[in-house]
Amino acid sequence: MAKALSGAGLRGQVAGKTALSTVGVSGSGLTYRGYDVKDLANNCQFEEVAYLILKGKLPNQQELDAYKTKLKSMRGLPQALKDVLERIPADAHPMDVLRTGCSMLGNLEMEKDFSEQDAVTDRMLACFPSIICYWYRFSHDGVKVDVETDDDSIGAHFLHLLHGEKPNELHEQVMHVSLILYAEHEFNASTFTARVCASTLSDMHSCITGAIGSLRGPLHGGANEAAMEMIEGFTSADHAEEEMMGKLARKEKIMGFGHAIYSESDPRNEIIKGWSEKLAKDVGDEVLYPVSVRCEEVMWREKKLFCNADFFHASAYHFMGIPTKLFTPIFVMSRLTGWAAHVMEQRADNRIIRPSAEYTGEDLRAVTPIAERA
Numbered sequence: 001m002a003k004a005l006s007g008a009g010l011r012g013q014v015a016g017k018t019a020l021s022t023v024g025v026s027g028s029g030l031t032y033r034g035y036d037v038k039d040l041a042n043n044c045q046f047e048e049v050a051y052l053i054l055k056g057k058l059p060n061q062q063e064l065d066a067y068k069t070k071l072k073s074m075r076g077l078p079q080a081l082k083d084v085l086e087r088i089p090a091d092a093h094p095m096d097v098l099r100t101g102c103s104m105l106g107n108l109e110m111e112k113d114f115s116e117q118d119a120v121t122d123r124m125l126a127c128f129p130s131i132i133c134y135w136y137r138f139s140h141d142g143v144k145v146d147v148e149t150d151d152d153s154i155g156a157h158f159l160h161l162l163h164g165e166k167p168n169e170l171h172e173q174v175m176h177v178s179l180i181l182y183a184e185h186e187f188n189a190s191t192f193t194a195r196v197c198a199s200t201l202s203d204m205h206s207c208i209t210g211a212i213g214s215l216r217g218p219l220h221g222g223a224n225e226a227a228m229e230m231i232e233g234f235t236s237a238d239h240a241e242e243e244m245m246g247k248l249a250r251k252e253k254i255m256g257f258g259h260a261i262y263s264e265s266d267p268r269n270e271i272i273k274g275w276s277e278k279l280a281k282d283v284g285d286e287v288l289y290p291v292s293v294r295c296e297e298v299m300w301r302e303k304k305l306f307c308n309a310d311f312f313h314a315s316a317y318h319f320m321g322i323p324t325k326l327f328t329p330i331f332v333m334s335r336l337t338g339w340a341a342h343v344m345e346q347r348a349d350n351r352i353i354r355p356s357a358e359y360t361g362e363d364l365r366a367v368t369p370i371a372e373r374a
């Protein structure tokens, strides 16, 4: 008989092997294929990190140029997909739009066998910003945007489609950093979803569609959006402190804080916090950034809870003029690399993932004839 687990949520259980990342191994660190995430965020563009995660090595200049050129050439959307996006209402959640967009793409450009896994992944990486922005601009502004821009990076492509003009250097740089920070994180809930799906030998689009659904929730990727909704209600740092104390007294969960694996800090936080501060100066903000800092101080002082990757992403994205409901889709545009790499890793050494359950229901009983049932 299988042994019952001691903790809920599979916490602390090793559920498989990976060569892609380490989370919290030295207490607070994060590495992708052996590189410290801080090193990557300070020195690389997102496309270099995507290449590293998906193909196993950092590209040289020639390889990076070729990779970016290839991704650039794959930004277009088939008409049938645009037709579907045009039918999704403006009040839909953009994560649902991406989930549908990914699934529809799988119908139009099916992964016929696993030899196509690299190609379908690159295609999704190139066109997810197109999917989300095509829908957003059509449903909100009535514009059918031309999604085939010549922007140098995925982040710039996204901002260009969203705002109708090329982003400045600072914003493009922040997008590189943000996408790097979100790219990969071992056996988190959405990645585990992708791996479970992959373990049935399903197709890449199904694995990614499922992962998008898992990322959507406020306990996972949806926390950046939930954090923004909270901090934008605070008018000053003192107001934030007062409200936070009330929330803690009422034992409310504060989105953007805490982590299932890290115990003292999330190494991604100080990086995105630094960029949020730069952006705050750039836009002349005197409220949102100080409010965010005060929330961080209160949570640490009162609960020893720290900001995870999501918290300062909220203010950073806001300062770049990104609508709150598009925050989590940006996470998807990035984490797609980690998900796909995990799917490939699972496929390379697969056994169907099928744990056991501890039964807590009724003892064996006979069916009562329907006429005799209460």
Ligand SMILES: CC(=O)SCCNC(=O)CCNC(=O)[C@H](O)C(C)(C)COP(=O)(O)OP(=O)(O)OC[C@H]1O[C@@H](n2cnc3c(N)ncnc32)[C@H](O)[C@@H]1OP(=O)(O)O
Residues within 6 Å of the ligand: 009, 218, 219, 220, 221, 223, 252, 253, 254, 255, 256, 257, 258, 259, 260, 261, 305, 308, 309, 310
């Ligand atoms: C990119 C990402 O996905 S990062 C995660 C994003 N999610 C969030 O920001 C949502 C808010 N945070 C949380 O809900 C949790 O911290 C999670 C889901 C991230 C981790 O959950 P767990 O591993 O179960 O948390 P953990 O076991 O450390 O919780 C310990 C205690 O702290 C409390 N706690 C943890 N996080 C928070 C929080 N953000 N606000 C208030 N209390 C919290 C828990 O309720 C628990 O209290 P209890 O023992 O009285 O029940």
Ligand SMILES: O=C([O-])CC(=O)C(=O)O
Residues within 6 Å of the ligand: 023, 182, 184, 185, 187, 188, 189, 220, 260, 261, 308, 309
């Ligand atoms: O690892 C987790 O549980 C959540 C997380 O931070 C991520 O997926 O980036």
